[in-house]
Amino acid sequence: xxxxxxxxxxxxLSKEYPHGFLHLKxxxxxxxxTMRVEDGEVFGFLGPNGAGKSTTIKLLMRLIFPTAGTARxxxxxxxxxxxxxxxxxxxxQPYFYDYLTAYEVLDYFARFHRLTASDRxxxxxxxxxKVGLDTAKRIQLRKYSKGMLQRVGLAQAILHSPQVVVLDxxxxxxxxxxxxxxxxxxxxxxxxxxxxxxxxxVLSDAEMLCDRxxxxxxxxxxxxxxxxxxxxxxxxxxxxxxxLSGAPGNLPLxxxxxxxxxxxxxxxxxxELYAALDALRAAGARILSVTQMKPTLEEYFMNLVEADRAQxxxxxxxxx
Amino acid sequence: xxxxSIHGVILSAALLAGFACVWKLQKRVDTERAALRFESxxxxxxxxxxxxxxxxxxxxxxxxxxxxxxxxxxxxxxxxHDQNLDQLWPLLDIATTLDPNLxxxxxxxxxxxxxxxxxxxxxxxxxxxxLQRGIKANPExxxxxxxxxxxxxxxxxDYLKASQAFETGGKLPGALQFMMxxxxxIAAEGESLETSxxxxxxxxxTTKNADMRKNAEEHLRLVKMEMDxxxxxxxxxxxxxxxxxxxxxxxxxAQAGLVSGQMLDPNGFPYVMGELGKAEPNPKSPLREEWLxxxxxxxxxxxx
Amino acid sequence: MxxxxxxxxxxxxxxxxxxxxxxxxxxxxxxxxxxxxxxQISIGIEENVIVSLGLTxxxxxxxxxxxxxxxxxxxxxxxxxTLYALLAKPVKRWxxxxxxxxxxxxxxxxxxxxxxxxxxxxxxxxxxPLLKSDAFILVAVYLILLKLALIVALALLFSCFTTPFxxxxxxxxxxxxxxxxxxxxxxxxxDLDPGALWLMRGVSYLxxxxxxxxxxxxxxxxxxxxxxxxxxxTLYALLYIAIVLTGAAAIFxxxxxx
Numbered sequence: 001x002x003x004x005x006x007x008x009x010x011x012x013l014s015k016e017y018p019h020g021f022l023h024l025k026x027x028x029x030x031x032x033x034t035m036r037v038e039d040g041e042v043f044g045f046l047g048p049n050g051a052g053k054s055t056t057i058k059l060l061m062r063l064i065f066p067t068a069g070t071a072r073x074x075x076x077x078x079x080x081x082x083x084x085x086x087x088x089x090x091x092x093q094p095y096f097y098d099y100l101t102a103y104e105v106l107d108y109f110a111r112f113h114r115l116t117a118s119d120r121x122x123x124x125x126x127x128x129x130k131v132g133l134d135t136a137k138r139i140q141l142r143k144y145s146k147g148m149l150q151r152v153g154l155a156q157a158i159l160h161s162p163q164v165v166v167l168d169x170x171x172x173x174x175x176x177x178x179x180x181x182x183x184x185x186x187x188x189x190x191x192x193x194x195x196x197x198x199x200x201x202v203l204s205d206a207e208m209l210c211d212r213x214x215x216x217x218x219x220x221x222x223x224x225x226x227x228x229x230x231x232x233x234x235x236x237x238x239x240x241x242x243x244l245s246g247a248p249g250n251l252p253l254x255x256x257x258x259x260x261x262x263x264x265x266x267x268x269x270x271x272e273l274y275a276a277l278d279a280l281r282a283a284g285a286r287i288l289s290v291t292q293m294k295p296t297l298e299e300y301f302m303n304l305v306e307a308d309r310a311q312x313x314x315x316x317x318x319x320x
Numbered sequence: 321x322x323x324x325s326i327h328g329v330i331l332s333a334a335l336l337a338g339f340a341c342v343w344k345l346q347k348r349v350d351t352e353r354a355a356l357r358f359e360s361x362x363x364x365x366x367x368x369x370x371x372x373x374x375x376x377x378x379x380x381x382x383x384x385x386x387x388x389x390x391x392x393x394x395x396x397x398x399x400x401h402d403q404n405l406d407q408l409w410p411l412l413d414i415a416t417t418l419d420p421n422l423x424x425x426x427x428x429x430x431x432x433x434x435x436x437x438x439x440x441x442x443x444x445x446x447x448x449x450x451l452q453r454g455i456k457a458n459p460e461x462x463x464x465x466x467x468x469x470x471x472x473x474x475x476x477x478d479y480l481k482a483s484q485a486f487e488t489g490g491k492l493p494g495a496l497q498f499m500m501x502x503x504x505x506i507a508a509e510g511e512s513l514e515t516s517x518x519x520x521x522x523x524x525x526t527t528k529n530a531d532m533r534k535n536a537e538e539h540l541r542l543v544k545m546e547m548d549x550x551x552x553x554x555x556x557x558x559x560x561x562x563x564x565x566x567x568x569x570x571x572x573x574a575q576a577g578l579v580s581g582q583m584l585d586p587n588g589f590p591y592v593m594g595e596l597g598k599a600e601p602n603p604k605s606p607l608r609e610e611w612l613x614x615x616x617x618x619x620x621x622x623x624x
Numbered sequence: 625m626x627x628x629x630x631x632x633x634x635x636x637x638x639x640x641x642x643x644x645x646x647x648x649x650x651x652x653x654x655x656x657x658x659x660x661x662x663x664q665i666s667i668g669i670e671e672n673v674i675v676s677l678g679l680t681x682x683x684x685x686x687x688x689x690x691x692x693x694x695x696x697x698x699x700x701x702x703x704x705x706t707l708y709a710l711l712a713k714p715v716k717r718w719x720x721x722x723x724x725x726x727x728x729x730x731x732x733x734x735x736x737x738x739x740x741x742x743x744x745x746x747x748x749x750x751x752x753p754l755l756k757s758d759a760f761i762l763v764a765v766y767l768i769l770l771k772l773a774l775i776v777a778l779a780l781l782f783s784c785f786t787t788p789f790x791x792x793x794x795x796x797x798x799x800x801x802x803x804x805x806x807x808x809x810x811x812x813x814x815d816l817d818p819g820a821l822w823l824m825r826g827v828s829y830l831x832x833x834x835x836x837x838x839x840x841x842x843x844x845x846x847x848x849x850x851x852x853x854x855x856x857x858t859l860y861a862l863l864y865i866a867i868v869l870t871g872a873a874a875i876f877x878x879x880x881x882x
Contacts, residue, residue, distance in 0.1 A: 081715070099642065
């Protein structure tokens, strides 16, 4: 008792699909997922394509039904449709009614939220400005670019000020400017105290935005925690960036370095750092930077993917 | 029982109840519409030529459909004891235009177009027209000549043409000897009960169509009855010769030893002696009404 | 209730903005014009021809719209995934379905009314004073509309669990079968054993009897239609539609979206 209510609680959630010619085989797209998303945190779902991120989100949004397990959002079962009033959802690769304008689409979706007409109007206008679609609001969606559609999707997801916001690949199809705008919106939601769950395979976004991440590979949750926690904090070495003109022949360091024009980058164990620096200074190199090498989320991720693939093919081999 | 299966049970029960109501309602609708049905009998598209064009390469299929409609139309009318068969000719006309090789349509049409109401439409000229088209398209079918002969003999009473039809048909390969025999008999005697009986008997024995066989059977009963009455009259004449008076009851003939026991008509009713000393069908017999009608028709024709 | 209204209004708006609808209505009006022309050729029965051709056009075009748009109602939303964002709102799946149904029925009503107006104009051109008996045409149009609503419901049902192509096939198939359902009961001259006969009768009651909505024969000749037929047909349509939509809602409620 005393534990604050989680925004999202998932218990043993599983999804199997019938597979194969006569639908006799079963494919597990999500296996036994158990996790929590705490109130007010930004949580990232990471994983390669087909890992189960979208499946989990669709299960939460009641677009598909679990084969086993339960989940609750804001304390209410996912079967409770009225709870949808407090959540916002941006689907993957959103598509809306292309004969409607942005204004009309937002108005349509907003009507399901029991807002007064004036409130609705105010929110729609505000939202359109916020996502930068104010000028295009009277143009039919059939003329929108992918990025613009993404922004409409985002707008309809947060128009009603939901407590929990679920975004499926919100950065996909956006140019760097668009991505920055989405990142800013997510940070603003966090400042407002809302819970954000989003899936992505862009790891740098996850590292930058998330309080915690969950890594899903092959339908299973492989790791969950703050981005920094997931990877070993052990320093793996040092990296020196230096500039050297000319080509002094007697520097063994150069053999290990990668070169771009007059700049060199070399990696070496911590113990050899000061000896290397002395050698470089003696050779007349200009030291640009010295940084610690730490494993990234990317490497952690790639290892997991590799391990999963190895396991899958092992199963295949043994099955034959 | 979890929530899902309870929902399933309620749903199934609701659907069943729904369909039960639909069933009940439909029965009422059917009765209501039955009255409406015969008013809106007519075919929307009448012209056989137009239909043939519209059918493209599916004309034989459409022909079969119209043939089926004709049969259903006929059956429906009989079931409702409705004598108005005025759509029969148009339907058969279309069916045989769309598929000129639909033999059954010609044969069925010949019988039921020419036969007098309540059995048929009473349009022997249409029957002739139909058969002539059939013969033109299927010249090797001798049975069509048989049908033509029947129409001339029974309904048009043109014995010359009837005999010619039987003869022409009888010459075709595969034709039964029956055809030539009938041709000769009709040429010699015109109408006779034996001929009539033989003609209907052949139809009765050879047709596979239930409606046609039933109709032939009814005609056979009538003819048989006529033959019986004729025999009884002949016996009554002998009685008169012997006793110098007309018999007043069939029983009189029996007592005189001229008939053995009761003489029953094909429906099982005993014949009676009429006022003029001529044998008649029993008032209780369903054949009597037809016999009276036939007699009236004959006397009308004679007057003409 | 509000949710159903919202979805219905949007469905109506979509149909209106979809140019296909205008083409069909234009075609119908063209048919009316042709009817006048044909009426001039077949002297004495111009009115018959106009009314029967007009009613046929209204019926046939209505059926096309009902089948194709009826199937597209759900399948398009599922294919294009517009449904995803919608179902994340506080709206139940059956509310969505009913909204779609009413939206299309509203569209069909407006469409049919427009074509009926065209028919009346054509009729008026030919015989200037319109008689009271011409009002019966409206009865025929109303019954056609009931028929169309039932077809929409069936199209909706099939599109909830099969591909659009199959749904169209099934809906069209049931329509054709339903046309002859009544004839199955009065079938004549066929020898079947009692079991098969009983089965055939059962099927004939189960199928939607579309003949219930056919009063063209009477109306074309200016004859009236008994009130009993009208309210019975209405009740039948309501009952059958309710059954079909319940089935559709049940199926759709448990369907996993792609």
